[in-house]
Amino acid sequence: MTLASTSELPRPILENPDPKALAAEIVKALRYRVGKDGSVATQFDWLTASILVVRDRIIDHWVKATKEAYDEGAKRVYYLSLEFLIGRLMRDAFTNLGMMESMRDALGSLGVELDVISALEPDAALGNGGLGRLAACFMESMATVDVPAHGYGIRYVNGMFRQEIHDGWQVELPETWLDHGNPWEFERRERSFEVGFGGTVESITTKDGRLERHVWRPQERILAVAYDTPVVGWRGNRVNTLRLWSGMPVDPILLDTFNAGDHIGALRESNKADALSRVLYPADSSPAGQELRLRQEYFFSTASLQDIIQRHLSQYGELHSLPDKAAIHLNDTHPAVAVAELLRLLMDVHGIDFDAAWDITKRTFAYTNHTLLPEALESWPVPLFERLLPRHMQIVYAINAQILLEARAKADFDGEQISRISLIEENGERRVRMGNLAFAGSHSINGVSALHTELMKETVFADLHQLYPDRINNKTNGITPRRWLIQCNPGLTGLIREAIGDRFLDDINALKDLDTLADDASFREKFAGVKRANKERLASLVLERQGIKVDPSAMFDIQIKRIHEYKRQLLNIIEAVALYDQIRSHPERDWMPRVKFFGGKAAPSYHNAKLIIKLANDVAKVINRDPAVGGLLKIVFVPNYNVSTAEIMMPAADLSEQISTAGMEASGTGNMKFALNGALTIGTLDGANVEIKEQVGDDNIFIFGLTTEEVAERRAEGYNPRAVIESSPELSQALAAISSGVFSPDDPNRYRELMSGLYDHDWFMVAADFDAYAAAQRQVDAVWRNSPEWHAKAIHNVARMGWFSSDRTIRQYANEIWNVPA
Numbered sequence: 001m002t003l004a005s006t007s008e009l010p011r012p013i014l015e016n017p018d019p020k021a022l023a024a025e026i027v028k029a030l031r032y033r034v035g036k037d038g039s040v041a042t043q044f045d046w047l048t049a050s051i052l053v054v055r056d057r058i059i060d061h062w063v064k065a066t067k068e069a070y071d072e073g074a075k076r077v078y079y080l081s082l083e084f085l086i087g088r089l090m091r092d093a094f095t096n097l098g099m100m101e102s103m104r105d106a107l108g109s110l111g112v113e114l115d116v117i118s119a120l121e122p123d124a125a126l127g128n129g130g131l132g133r134l135a136a137c138f139m140e141s142m143a144t145v146d147v148p149a150h151g152y153g154i155r156y157v158n159g160m161f162r163q164e165i166h167d168g169w170q171v172e173l174p175e176t177w178l179d180h181g182n183p184w185e186f187e188r189r190e191r192s193f194e195v196g197f198g199g200t201v202e203s204i205t206t207k208d209g210r211l212e213r214h215v216w217r218p219q220e221r222i223l224a225v226a227y228d229t230p231v232v233g234w235r236g237n238r239v240n241t242l243r244l245w246s247g248m249p250v251d252p253i254l255l256d257t258f259n260a261g262d263h264i265g266a267l268r269e270s271n272k273a274d275a276l277s278r279v280l281y282p283a284d285s286s287p288a289g290q291e292l293r294l295r296q297e298y299f300f301s302t303a304s305l306q307d308i309i310q311r312h313l314s315q316y317g318e319l320h321s322l323p324d325k326a327a328i329h330l331n332d333t334h335p336a337v338a339v340a341e342l343l344r345l346l347m348d349v350h351g352i353d354f355d356a357a358w359d360i361t362k363r364t365f366a367y368t369n370h371t372l373l374p375e376a377l378e379s380w381p382v383p384l385f386e387r388l389l390p391r392h393m394q395i396v397y398a399i400n401a402q403i404l405l406e407a408r409a410k411a412d413f414d415g416e417q418i419s420r421i422s423l424i425e426e427n428g429e430r431r432v433r434m435g436n437l438a439f440a441g442s443h444s445i446n447g448v449s450a451l452h453t454e455l456m457k458e459t460v461f462a463d464l465h466q467l468y469p470d471r472i473n474n475k476t477n478g479i480t481p482r483r484w485l486i487q488c489n490p491g492l493t494g495l496i497r498e499a500i501g502d503r504f505l506d507d508i509n510a511l512k513d514l515d516t517l518a519d520d521a522s523f524r525e526k527f528a529g530v531k532r533a534n535k536e537r538l539a540s541l542v543l544e545r546q547g548i549k550v551d552p553s554a555m556f557d558i559q560i561k562r563i564h565e566y567k568r569q570l571l572n573i574i575e576a577v578a579l580y581d582q583i584r585s586h587p588e589r590d591w592m593p594r595v596k597f598f599g600g601k602a603a604p605s606y607h608n609a610k611l612i613i614k615l616a617n618d619v620a621k622v623i624n625r626d627p628a629v630g631g632l633l634k635i636v637f638v639p640n641y642n643v644s645t646a647e648i649m650m651p652a653a654d655l656s657e658q659i660s661t662a663g664m665e666a667s668g669t670g671n672m673k674f675a676l677n678g679a680l681t682i683g684t685l686d687g688a689n690v691e692i693k694e695q696v697g698d699d700n701i702f703i704f705g706l707t708t709e710e711v712a713e714r715r716a717e718g719y720n721p722r723a724v725i726e727s728s729p730e731l732s733q734a735l736a737a738i739s740s741g742v743f744s745p746d747d748p749n750r751y752r753e754l755m756s757g758l759y760d761h762d763w764f765m766v767a768a769d770f771d772a773y774a775a776a777q778r779q780v781d782a783v784w785r786n787s788p789e790w791h792a793k794a795i796h797n798v799a800r801m802g803w804f805s806s807d808r809t810i811r812q813y814a815n816e817i818w819n820v821p822a
């Protein structure tokens, strides 16, 4: 069997660099920019030199794109996100510029292996999970579909923590991605803006006593300094800017304090500034309600807005045209304070009256909601908000007065509805509701899957939707096929090119041409061969890193994502325990060998999530060692799940676990990456699974469990998990085993509470869905048994996933929200 490799990429995408010339460029960069000679260069030096070589090419396009956007007076998109889960950039750049193989050859001629040095590139993890990865995919797609855009975020020195597993427990270590410097970024000292906190608000009145304007006199001042990273799209079409802010002291050292002998105190300002961009809050789907977090949110919001305003003013000289030239997007509520900040800048700094400023604001902002979990909706205690941002507090009250007025005028809202749309939560501790603020200040509010958007209208934003019925719209998430197919799965990419040609590289919908090949036995075999090779790669990695031997001919069943109770890793583990029990009780049955992989980080303060990681490892320890199982079932917890790990695991998956409680996963994007790489999904009708099912067809996906409505009904009628558990012998046995310490002999009570939680309340409906899940897994086994059938379904998945490209998502945002051509 011959497989096309990426070396056959028939690019002259840009300049089709000649490997000899490239090698000379690398040597030159090494010498004059890294300052090393080939004979003493470390692998890291080679990596830096290689990045500099590709970066030079990117810069040419960057300068051109920026100039063109300026000359044309093009409307720009500004994507504000507290998180960008970027991952490594070098391979992405090589892929998009079509120079992967030239670079491989060039480096090879210098005795350097591309795969070795690219594995040394730090994985930029400035995000927790799906939300941050979406922002990264969007950046790449905006460059690809030629939307002039800037991403704005924070340059965290310590991004997402590095996870190690010690004795089965998660241990969090700081990730120091900037240790070796960052050849991708450009520090722009000249692009810095002042950020204030605290202080007082002064009202300036005219001689006749009329209020003229407010002046905020902050007590603290910090500088935000820009660091720019170029983001290159497919075929180098366009290069956009990711601008990340770093905190700098206005006064790096307080000399008076120093001279008075307080050497530590003299660095106070420096430390305060440093703290702002020091760490990413490691929480996902739960609030991180500390003061520093609000400071971070305001810090990057105001720096970005000042930057946008400065750019707009320098080109147009006034701000009334801002909505025509700038679309500012709020990725979740983290930058929602920008709504009040833009109003402040327009009114207090630029002298525009409230009505006009409010109109400009609403026409400029759009907001994406990412979660319906009530505990994840951001809100800030009024006293804290007022202390840090006194002027913004006034503005929030002014906005609130405005929308409450509209509510009373336009709709006959009752008192309860009024209290629900208010920007201020009045029950108990008074809090500022950031979701309502973002909604009020935006002309468009979108959900991230069809189901999520409908639920938004019915739940969190039901009243605001009634008041402003034309604002909510849906934009189902997507993933960039460059990173999540072409780059991470060169084997499959090569096979597809061989089979249907290259059109899909530019138009991902052309993957549809693969559909008919699902019936072609020889294509199926090649497809299976690619999957097998990807599984072997994962198997050798797991052997090398964790010393666990897995059989690549077994089914690779993978659940990798943040660890959260709503994502129900627990359901998967319990099913594994039940299966283990079945295999031991019925060794005579013809079991299909499986390896269940888990991976994901738990928020450090999330007790149950961390315990679930320990459980997965405890269960793995017992099952993997039990000779009675004879390798029919293995469990592997892969540590430190991040973008780079995902790039290895997605292509190696046979089965994708997307089993959240229906109604709780806004969209999911892991589900899309798996299916695009030819895994079949076992999942609930949640988030984008619903649309994946529509695209791939009912026969090519394993759907089980309660629907969103059924979950709501069960809860309404008084869900009794104990009765459910007692009526399911398999489930009872599995829970009893875990609870009694079969997997934790060193601490038999370790899981007692976790299990009794399932009997007592089971908020995430694990018990209610267990039997359906177990039955679906046996159906999975049955299909897996018929290998040609399995692979045909897998091919249909690849063929029908084009719609989930983030290029499609971005085109929809561009046309329907931002009003820019794409």
Ligand SMILES: *Cc1c(COP(=O)(O)O)cnc(C)c1O
Pocket (backbone or CB within 6 Å): 085, 128, 129, 130, 131, 133, 560, 561, 562, 641, 642, 643, 646, 667, 668, 669, 670, 671, 673
């Ligand atoms: C895609 C991705 C996610 C999101 O996964 P979900 O299954 O949608 O939660 C999280 N982390 C990383 C590293 C990813 O690549």
